[in-house]
Amino acid sequence: MRRTDWNAADAATRAALLRRPVQVTAAITTTTVAAIIDEVRALGDAALRAYGERFDGVVLDDWRVGEAEFAAAETALDAELRNAIDEAAARIESFHRAGMTSAYALDTAPGVRCERVLRPIRRVGLYVPAGSAPLPSTALMLTIPATLAECPEIVLCTPPRRDGSADPAVLYAARRSGVSRVLKIGGAQAIAAMAFGTASVPRCDKLFGPGNGFVTEAKRQVAMLEGGAAIDMPAGPSEVLVIADAGANAAFVAADLLSQAEHGPDSQVLLISDSDALLDAVAAQVDLQLAVLPRADIARRALQSSRLLRVDSLAQAFEISNDYAPEHLILALRDARAWLPRVQAAGSVFLGDLSAEALGDYCSGTNHVLPTSGAARFTGGLNVASFQLAITVQEVSAQGIAAIGPCAVALAGAEGLDAHRNAVALRLRECVA
Secondary structure (H helix, E strand, O other), X not given: OEEEEHHHOOHHHHHHHOOOXXXXXXXXXXXXXXXXXXXXXXXXHHHHHHHHHHHHOOOOOOOEOOHHHHHHHXXXXXXXXXXXXHHHHHHXXXXXXXXXXXXXXXXXXXXXXXXXXXXXXXXXXXXXXXXXOOOHHHHHHHHHHHHHOOOOEEEEEOOOOOOOOOOHHHHHHHHHOOOOOEEOOOHHHHHHHHHHOOOOOOOOOEEEOOOOHHHHHHHHHHHHOOOOOEEOOOOOOOEEEEEEOOXXXXXXXXXXXXXXXXXXXXXXXXXXXOOHHHHHHHHHHXXXXXXXXXXXXXXXXXXXXXXXXXXXXXXXXXXXXXXXXXXXXXXXXXXXXXXXXXXXXXOEEEEOOOOOHXXXXXXXXXXXXXXOOOHHHOOOOOOHHHHEEEEEEEEEOHHHHHHHHHHHHHHHHHHOOHHHHHHHHHHHHHHHO
16 A cells, blocks of 8 residues: 655645546446446347346346245355344344434414325335345345335345356345345346336336446436436445554554455555554555455455555544545544544444444444445435435415415515415415405
């Protein structure tokens, strides 16, 4: 990892230091994804088969996971993994259930009843990556809030393995949440299929889930196209920013950096510290731990665009972090909670030396589908409300129109909207008479 003194860098260098890998390849990704979407829209299932052969190395006549495959998946998992999925699911469900929003109603004036009611999104599409590594944890993070929201139709797409099967752990996690409509389709083509529909894939109203740069770009494009689907957020290649002081455990920090770097070559990890000794110790630990990681080659590629940044103060570190708006923010600080008010933009925050980011990935209870590429400046992570519609309702009686009608008439008149004014004025005259 390259070390840089932040205060010795000019504005252009600073911008380059924080530039995400996915932004570097944006142009070619945009073009490639647009072609995939166009072909899926035009050719439907035929395009899905062609891309399945090209990208996944398998041609499937039927993408649906049947009951036999679900049963075989559960049998294939050892008891320890099944128990871990069950344990994680229980905590994720508890956390998300506690944070569910509620309907409410109140009288804003005598005879004026205003309400907000909640309705589940009718058909949602979930994407669970399984490229370089299967992600049963993502299946939990998506299916649990979708089922808590009581979405009537849930479609889950995940890439097939070379033998044409889906990852057993992903299937077990999905089935545990009550989701059985699983299709073995991956990549940008899965996003296009769920957004626009094909003969075999139902058209969904909103799409959820993380993915690589191509999946993220596909979500962005379908959300902008006429007739496309809405999306949860830009949830792309993983990223973590660690702010550490001199007292941080260098081995812990290095392990957190590598845990994100091993996700994929387009991941990015950053460490900011006011301690030269800590930066040197972490760099040494990264080399030591990297040497024994099975996914070392992937991590090394990610580390090429990762940085060690030396700052003059922790306050400056928080300024940089808030501008970067990381997906994951680890505060490896003494009295980390005292620094929490300084955080203005982050997907999920991990306080103190023992709060490993990987715990949030799997089983602490929070959701790991989080905004990336700086989107944490304006949106948060996935939750039950992401799968719901909040619909407002108003009911007005004669007493109510008399109470608030004159206000509407005055405002409509000021805006020059006579039909608006008349719609209320007619009712006022009727009620007064």
